[in-house]
Amino acid sequence: MRQLALDLPLPSRLGMEDFLVAPANQVAFETIERWPQWPGNVLVLVGPEGSGKSHLAAIWAERAAAFRMQGGDLETASLDRLEGHGMIDDADQIGPHEARLFHVLNILRENGRFGLLTARSAPDSWGVRTPDLLSRLRLAPMLRLLPPDEALVSAVLIKLLADRQLTVDTSVVDFLCRRMERSIATARRIVAALDAASLASGRRVTRATAAEVLASLEAADASRHGLVTGVAQNAADPNSE
Structure with a gap:
């Protein structure tokens, strides 16, 4: 049975212990x-x-x-x-x-x-x-402040996933880091979408889930800006490099 995924974002954590130094x-x-x-x-x-x-x-x-x-x-x-x-x-x-x-x-x-x-x-x-x-x-x-590098984005993803009590394989985090825009704002958006997808399906987050979320978010961005792109199609294939 599919669960209803409510769009209830977690409050931003802005404490010292939540800031990742890089x-x-x-x-x-x-x-x-x-x-x-x-x-x-x-x-x-x-x-x-x-x-x-x-x-x-x-x-x-x-x-x-x-x-x-x-x-x-x-x-x-x-x-x-x-x-x-x-x-x-x-x-x-x-x-x-x-x-x-x-x-x-x-x-x-x-x-x-x-x-x-x-x-x-x-x-x-x-x-x-x-x-x-x-x-x-x-x-x-x-x-x-320089744009986050891959190591920082990876650490942010892991922390955001843990904040939402989502357990994923390291391969999923690596997959996301290679394909997403390197920004903390994007990491927050992706993790929120992964959480919603996991809740709706009742299943844990996999590479396939990550690929679907990336493709969905990119398609939404492209639609909003009137763009046509093939990157979403590549992102939808979790085995593509």
């Missing part, structure tokens, strides 16, 4: 760990989507009891609560709210507090038009 993130991790012995009162943490920057920023925000903000929500953020340290996730998404970001940076400096900004790219590419703000951002030490 060469791609080690320098940034060690710098965050050295707080408050930072090279400046504001750091910019840069990395591609799925590289773990929000996770690392959340670890620091928890440790520093920092007020958390989103770059796109700065206009409505209540800065009355910004008495201590501050963390701005996706600071490159400030859009027309440059004056607001500049105000936040000034508050942090005047109060002798620390700030951590995350972004997908360096400040020069944010399109900032306020000279004083751009100068301030350029002076802030920047930490870079």
Whole structure:
């Protein structure tokens, strides 16, 4: 009998014990760990989507009891609560709210507090038009997170599978790593789909299940973007290399 797979995603685990340190993130991790012995009162943490920057920023925000903000929500953020340290996730998404970001940076400096900004790219590419703000951002030490390598993606997959109490052979993890996009966000999406497929079928995850999930996700992405691709067909064959 097939079970109904409910789309109930697990809450993101953003604790220190859930962050996997690897060469791609080690320098940034060690710098965050050295707080408050930072090279400046504001750091910019840069990395591609799925590289773990929000996770690392959340670890620091928890440790520093920092007020958390989103770059796109700065206009409505209540800065009355910004008495201590501050963390701005996706600071490159400030859009027309440059004056607001500049105000936040000034508050942090005047109060002798620390700030951590995350972004997908360096400040020069944010399109900032306020000279004083751009100068301030350029002076802030920047930490870079590199895209996850295969070893890190493999470790993330294993941890996410364990979090959902899914037991799989190492060959399944190797199969996924060779074919998936190397990002933590993609790993989360794949594991959630594997969990749903396993629950719906009532069977454990196999290489065939992994191939079906990869093909299904890629087909959905291709359909959403109006693309035609043959990679999904190759992914559907668990014996293809």
